[in-house]
Amino acid sequence: MQLPKNQSAAMSASEFQGPRPGGIAARAMGAAAAPAAGGYLAGMNPEQREAVETLDGPVLVLAGAGTGKTRVLTTRIAHILATRRAFPSEILAVTFTNKAAREMKERIGHLVGGAVEGMPWLGTFHSIGVKMLRRHAELAGLRSDFTILDTDDQLRLMKQLIQAEGIDEKRWPARQLASAIDGWKNKGLRPHEIPEGEARAYVNGQGRKLYADYQARLKVLNACDFGDLLLETLAVLRDHPDVLAEYHRRFKFILVDEYQDTNVVQYLWLRLLAQGARNICCVGDDDQSIYGWRGAEVDNILRYERDFPGAKVIRLERNYRSTGHILAAASHLIAHNEARLGKTLFTDAAGDPEDPKVSVASSWDSEEEARAIGEEIERCQRRGVGLDDVAILVRASFQMREFEDRFITMGLPYRVIGGPRFYERLEIRDALAYFRLVSQPADDLAFERIVNTPRRGLGDATLRVLHEFGRRERVPLTEATRQLIATEEFKGRTRVALRDFVESIDRWRDQLPTMKHTDLAELILEESGYTEMWQNDRSAEAPGRLENLKELIRSMEEFDGMAGFLEHISLVMDRDSGDAGEAVSIMTLHSAKGLEFDTVFLPGWEEGLFPHQRALDEGGRSGLEEERRLAYVGITRAKKRCAIWFASNRRIHGSWQSSIPSRFLDELPEAHVEIAETGSNYGGYGRQNPYGASRFDQVERFSSNYETPGWQRAQKARAAAGGAGGGRGGFASPGQAPYGRAPRTIEGELVAKSVTTGEARFSIGDRVFHLKFGGGTVSAVEGNKLTVEFDKAGQKRVVESFVEKK
DNA sequence: ATCTTTCTAGTTTTT
């Protein structure tokens, strides 16, 4: 969500007055009064319309994949405004992601005409949480200018606490404590509320104490973490009826997106707020609940009618996205889940007999899988399908690498979605730490982060002295440093470095009121030597990091000043997918939720990987069901074509493991699935090919056993795999390379075909730069393919279009 | 204080 300048933490009185001229409400009212009244309802189906028009009382909209969920939500808001049931400032609309919030704002703007200024309470759970918490910070033991810690800061803080307790960090890593505390916060539990049994989860009951210590430290630092934004806000509302009453008066309507993803705190928070006007409308899909592992409770949506008595449940099952085959496959699969409210997607569109069925194909190993899918994509390309319309959705991110490697060699442009977030990047956090320290001298975590970045010769020993002094004198680290450099505590270089550091910080702080914040930011990065540090770095990432720093400064422009920028940065900083150009998207199934593509490839449908072994081990039945929902999400991303793949062998933790097809394959409806003979048809290779033959055998085998429960078949396949594999040649034993690779010559041909060859632009000895591998020297040239000795990544064969000459 | 070696763990991810 973009937080524009005018949205300060403190709420202006005008938000609660009537519609401002030209504001969203005024326009909406105008729209309603105009002859084309209710135009926003046009083209909606009866269920959608009902979901929009049922304004009074609790409503649950069960919106299946591709049924126009966002449209309903936005139209409902437009409807509320147009019928003058509430002012924009009286509507609370919550989403999970900034992206969803932004999209919603945009679409409401479209419906109502113009930008949405007057909806101060449309945002993510967290951004709304912060907003409330800042207004009532003192009730939570904080000042309203509290800092929001990122995960890195949290971890460092916890590490310190663990050390202070004299606990063995190896046996009880800070990460584990962090996830325990996170879990408790998700469940709405404060230290004293943790059940006895759970308190033992970390260091035999010390978990509670550490949690309490951690919270106490946060208060001292005037900081809170992401979990607190909701938990503390909930506590404030619960403990202060007057505050709650104020919000009850304020919110006439509450709307919630992706309700199936809410956790306990979010649920409690919503329920508390909804006790006011009682007009709460939650939109979600129990079949797309895939975040149980981070605290989401599918139960929230399953229990809805009990939680909100008299709730009206509206099902949206009319799908506007996918072909009949795809819908049938997805529906049949998800029907195997028990814990669900039950919906069946259907389409009105007359099915084209040409629509391809969902295809299932197999490969010998994951390498072949990547190769075959790559070729399939080239085939699509030749048919005129744009690469932007193609996606590869994997279960686990390690699967991506093989595709990347393959596509680099092939010269197929790709884009990985959902890497590290922009604000999580090292360089961004470093830069922010500088800014934080300049504007908040007491920010010890920021101090620690940058005191020796870039290297100033200030190591652990120095820091320990500062810490000790700071704790004894009860002053922040900056102040401790200032006092200590006046003494003889530090000598020589250390003293000079410390003095320079503190003086720089002070100097920058002095300029804060007078200088433009973006200029100051640039100055800080320049004078601190931070930019220089990356300019001198020869690794592949360095140029990107410098680019990100520039982007950071650019994004500051939108804010009035440094303080405003910092207040919001941790919540709103989105990564900028700046790379233009057609490219295949590679991402995890999780990050694909909410997206759609013409053609979707779903590789890796093997037992152990998908469903993931860990989900099975730790989540049992419900774990399996969540995996199945993930499969459902994957299939329903496809509009026209969906191709599922599995490999007989996959390298896991370095060694080759044979694998058996996922049980989910058995749960697909035979009538809508076609077993692809082979994904890749290398001229001349077919059944004679040893691994081609094995593929075919295997495919036949599982297709003929459709009625067998998955696990049973799995057992059989496992047994068979060990013994004589009936013409399948058996699986490769761990460590042993499976039957040869695809012939190299063919590989060469395919590459040559797919890439436009110009005259050789590179010659041996050229210095080149590659986005992924960094700098290197060309050691061989064959056509458009180069062999490069990379400085860091070693020898690689790449297509020339992927490198640039230096 | 920094460079090098050794060890360990290894789904999914937003805010």
Add this chain to the structure above:
DNA sequence: CTAGAAAGAT
């Protein structure tokens, strides 16, 4: 196997 972190060496 391999990246990242912690301990050990210089």
